Amino acid sequence: MSSSPWGRVDETGTVYVRTADGEKVVGSWQAGSPDEALAYFERKYEGLVVEVGLLEKRVQTTDLSAKDAHAAIDHLREQVDAHHAVGDLDALRARLDKLAELVERRREERKAQRARQAEEARRAKEALVAEAERLAQSDQWRAAGERLRALVDEWKRLPRLDRKSDDELWHRFSHARSAFSKRRKQHFAQLDAQREEARRVKERLVAEAEALSGSTDWGPTAARYRELMAEWKAAGRAQREHEEELWNRFRGAQDVFFAARSSVFAERDAEQAENLKLKEELAEEAEKLLPITDLKAARAAFRSINERWEAIGHVPRDARPRIEARMHAVERALQEAEEAEWRRTNPEARARAEGLTGQLQAAVDKLRSQIEQARAQGNTARAEKLEKELEGRQALLDQALKALQEFGS
Template sequence: MSSDPWGRVDETGTVYVRTAEGEKVVGSWQAGTPEEALAYFERKYEGLVVEIGLLEKRVKTTDLSAKDAQTAIEHIRTQIDEHHAVGDLAALSARLDKLVESVDSRREERKAQKAKQTDEARAAKEALVTEAEELARSEQWRSAGERLRALVDTWKGLPRLDRKSDDELWHRFSHARSAFSKRRKAHFAQLDAQREDARKAKERLVAEAEALQNSTDWGATAARYRELMADWKAAGRAQREHEDDLWNRFRGAQDVFFAARSGVFAERDAEQTENLKLKEELAGEAEKLLPVTDLKAARAAFRAVNERWEAIGHVPRDARPKVEGRMHAVERAIQEAEEAEWRRTNPEARARAAGLTGQLQDAVDKLRGQIEAARAAGNDAKADKLSKELEGRQALLDQALKGLEEFGG
């Protein structure tokens, strides 16, 4: 028979461990000497000591969850309670008890921290909702739209609240965005309607201009053409695809009339030569407006130059294409700047791009959540497979975000 302070082996090979409740059977040893038996079970004890030490370190220095820590503690405690080791088992149990207290303390700390984060997230989301509802009443279509998109990104970066609270706040947030989008859509729909009204008005002006082009009533017809030109300017711009064609017909009809009148009043050639000089100076003045950096200022300046241009009268026929071409080039550049501004504020195209971006962002967020869940469950194979899918979705999202930037969003 062999023994040490914490255990012994009797003559039958049965190994015992000493506890406060008396001796407990550890196991039976028939493969060698009693000393070897005690050494074997003492090593198992040392293994438990090492395992507890490692767990203590993990609880203290890592983000091991309370649930996982508790599972590990119960696993070790079962081994201690089953008395399959020789050593001071009571000391190990005491260390486990302290470890349980530490885990419980950390659980409460994390619970308090989570509650604090939830309160902060709630306050942040309520602030976002309040700002969104204020923006919903704005008529600064571009800046307000950009700010609302930024608020969506901020919202996505905040933690979720309880489902009821989160859904209620999101409903208000989403309703504010929808209200703004409807108002903006109505605004631009009104602009479209105005352009359509301008097209119809200019078609009527073109029809009358073409009907007058062969008139020989020089004074009255010229006066009427001036009135038609005033009406043309007052009508506003039609859709781009119609504007140039209508203008060419309108201007062409006037050209026919005024060319005929020029033939009759050849004596006015000297006056027209002076007109050419003045218009060349105005064309040079207009060309200084390019490139367009301030659209509103350029448009106003060109309008002022053009009014002086129209007041000058005609120039020699052979010189007209060149000098008018210079003015038309400036006008086209300003029109192109206007169209570029329109495209940047086009709500439907931006909405489609934003919708696609939102769908892809939701898919990326969902995949990330699935990957985290798979990792937490220890299913690395599934997590790796989802990670590859996430790479593809992320690439599509990056491409969609780049496209959205073209709208200034």
């Protein structure tokens, strides 16, 4: 027979452990001496001590879930309650009880933290919805559109609420964005309609200008051409593909008439020679506007020059193409600058570029997250495969970002 502070072995080889509730049978030992039996079951106890210590460390130093922690505690408790070890089993039970209380406290703390985070997310999303609904009524198409896209990114970064609340807020948010997009489309559709109306008006003006080109009623016809020019300017710009063609026909019709008048008024050659000198000075003044660095100032200056140009009158016929070509070159430069400015500030094109950039950025971020997860799981093959895919997506994103920068240049 052999014994220790926490257990003993009787003459039959039965091993007992001492607990607060009395002795409990640990097992039967026939393979060796009683001391060897006690040593064997004491080692099993030490193993339980180590496992309990490791579990305590995991609970205290990692984010082990309450469910997994309780499962581990219950597993160890079953081993302790099975009394298959010799040692202070009551102390182990106390440690497990204390650990279970700690897990419960942590569970409640996490529950409270999740509730706080959910409330913060709710308030943040309600604020985003309120701002989106205000922006839905804005006429600042570019600024409001950019802000709405930024709000979408902010929404995506926030955690989800309960399904009903999240769906209701998203419905309001999405409705506000749709309302803004609808109003913006209507606005630009109206602009297109105005350009179409300008085209119809200018086609009528061209038809009348061409009908007048053969007139020999010099004074009234010239006056009517000036009126037609005023109507032309008041009509606004037609679609880009029609504007130049109509303008060439309009100016061509005027040229025919004024060329004929010039041949009749040959005696005015001296006056026209003076006109030529003045227009050469204006052409030189206009050419100094190039290259265009300040479009608004250049447009205003050219308008002033053009008004003085129109007020001067005709020049000798053989000099007209040369002198007008100089002005047309400046005018074309202005038109090209205006078109470039229009393209640069086109909200539809910018919106498409930003949408593509946002999609590519999200894909890149997702791939990076997957790579990190694969490496954390030790899946090197998957990580390398995802990195190759990331290289392609990153290249596309770099191109999209470069294109987007052109809108702000």
